[in-house]
Amino acid sequence: MIDMKKICLLPALLLLFSLPAMAQESISVDEVLVPKGHQGLIPVKFHFSEGHKYVSYQFKVNLPEGISFVKDEYNKSTIFLGDGQPAALYTLDLSQYVTCYSNPSTIIDGKDGVLVYIPIEASDELAVGTELTGSLTEPAFASIDAVSHSFPNASFTIKITDEIILDENSPVAPQDATNVKVRVKRSIKANQWSTLCLPFDMSEEQVKAAFGDDVELAEFSDYEAKTEGSDVTSLTVNFVDADLSEGFYGNYPYLIKTSKDITEFSLTDVEIAPDDVKEEYKVKKKVVGQFIGTYEAGTIVPDESLFLSDNKFWYSVGKTKLKAFRAYFTFNDVLSSLNGSNVKMFFGDAETRVNDINGDDDESVYDLGGRKLADDKSDAHIRRGVYIVNGQKVIVK
Numbered sequence: 474m475i476d477m478k479k480i481c482l483l484p485a486l487l488l489l490f491s492l493p494a495m496a497q498e499s500i501s502v503d504e505v506l507v508p509k510g511h512q513g514l515i516p517v518k519f520h521f522s523e524g525h526k527y528v529s530y531q532f533k534v535n536l537p538e539g540i541s542f543v544k545d546e547y548n549k550s551t552i553f554l555g556d557g558q559p560a561a562l563y564t565l566d567l568s569q570y571v572t573c574y575s576n577p578s579t580i581i582d583g584k585d586g587v588l589v590y591i592p593i594e595a596s597d598e599l600a601v602g603t604e605l606t607g608s609l610t611e612p613a614f615a616s617i618d619a620v621s622h623s624f625p626n627a628s629f630t631i632k633i634t635d636e637i638i639l640d641e642n643s644p645v646a647p648q649d650a651t652n653v654k655v656r657v658k659r660s661i662k663a664n665q666w667s668t669l670c671l672p673f674d675m676s677e678e679q680v681k682a683a684f685g686d687d688v689e690l691a692e693f694s695d696y697e698a699k700t701e702g703s704d705v706t707s708l709t710v711n712f713v714d715a716d717l718s719e720g721f722y723g724n725y726p727y728l729i730k731t732s733k734d735i736t737e738f739s740l741t742d743v744e745i746a747p748d749d750v751k752e753e754y755k756v757k758k759k760v761v762g763q764f765i766g767t768y769e770a771g772t773i774v775p776d777e778s779l780f781l782s783d784n785k786f787w788y789s790v791g792k793t794k795l796k797a798f799r800a801y802f803t804f805n806d807v808l809s810s811l812n813g814s815n816v817k818m819f820f821g822d823a824e825t826r827v828n829d830i831n832g833d834d835d836e837s838v839y840d841l842g843g844r845k846l847a848d849d850k851s852d853a854h855i856r857r858g859v860y861i862v863n864g865q866k867v868i869v870k
Contacts, residue, residue: 498622500532500588500612502629508637510597512543512648515629517571517609519588527622532612534569534591537605540631542569543592553590553644553771590644595633603633637745639672641796646768647672650745657683659798661735665784666691668800669729670766672747675721675740683738684731690715691728693764696804710802724748726766726800728781766800778803 499520507513515534521527536542542550552571571589612624636654639647661667661684680688691712698709712728721727724747747768774780776791780801787793795801 498614499624499627500609501627502607502609505593505607505629505631506634506638507540507593507595507631508634508653509595509599509601511637511650511653512592512594512645513638514640514643514645515591515593515607516587516642517589517591518586520585526617527614528617529573530588530612530614531570531572532624533610534571535608535610536569536593537607537631539596539599539603540605540607541594541596543594551592553592555587555589587642592645593631595631599633601633601635605631605633607631636739639745639798640770641798642770643797644770646797647745647747649747650743652742653745654739654741655743655745656737656739657798658737659735661729661731662783663731663734666728666730666781668726668766668781670726670768670798670800671721671723672768673723673740673743673745675723677717677720679740680717680721683740684729684735685733687732688717689730690717690721691730693726693728693802696763696802698804724766726764763803764800765803766798767795768797770795770797772797774801775803 501518501520502515503518505513505515517532544550550569552573554573569591571591573589606628607630608626608628610626612626613621614624615621636656637647637650638656638658640658641660642658655673657671659669661669675683680690692715694711694713696710715727772795773791774789774793774795776789778789778801779786780789780793780795780799781787786802789801
């Protein structure tokens, strides 16, 4: 049975009733890698069936000696939901109660993924290679009908490493660090342009070792929007080839093209300094004109801004979320009514036409993040909701 005194930490928490654990419903944590003396994340995953819609949940996180929860100047901890939004925690020594509510747009409904990220820190007295054990206990989830379901407890391994991991799925921005090993988990598809912004410099040799000798880097130059009255009729975005002999500037967004798929790369003797602007290239920084880099997964691209995906420009409707170590474009002249066939990118004198979701007579169905879901609304997989069809918001009932 669940200890109701521990479950009811918040007065407003739904009244929970105890039911036997269901085998198909569980939470878990894969092996957690934490660099010695630095911060890491515990990604708590959930595995739920189609049978329930959960609106609140709670569990206790137990950490071993040498591992602590990251706290702010007010001695409070913060977790991050799977969509990158922060949530408060109750912290008691090495035990921590995670208590969260959902809302109608984030109800947990029959899907797997990361439920929350919990920032932790490893003592610098722990030896590299040390393996410790943590656990999740007393997990309980309240369904939409206010009935509680208790899940099995889960244990997990925390391994101390000698490298800092920068993960594109992390909702937490990188921390300052000097002379460290770094492993960057950033997926880049081959033979198409992607955006990239990193919090450290790289030499020409490091760039080629990470991305290949034939890697191409481009820098944003400027843009021009032509109008007729209040309507934007065309947009030209200009880029110039980056000088690889200068290497890769940290905190500076680029376009990058590789001839092979990239999933991760490693570097040694790195200085991580998010948003640091060195005097010798003070004009180069995270915000370049209207090309803006991101370091936190879940960063929302502002309404009517542009972002690159699958080698195309896409419009954000204010709900698009980017993973970390990417960048997006915000041009004040650009309106959501702009026809995608009139968006162009120039690399020097070479033109590359890049279309967005507002193609003429395009009946394809996209979600609010710009991802294509179906060729038209008749597809059986399209459920009730709000979608983008032919550049317009459409409600499917």
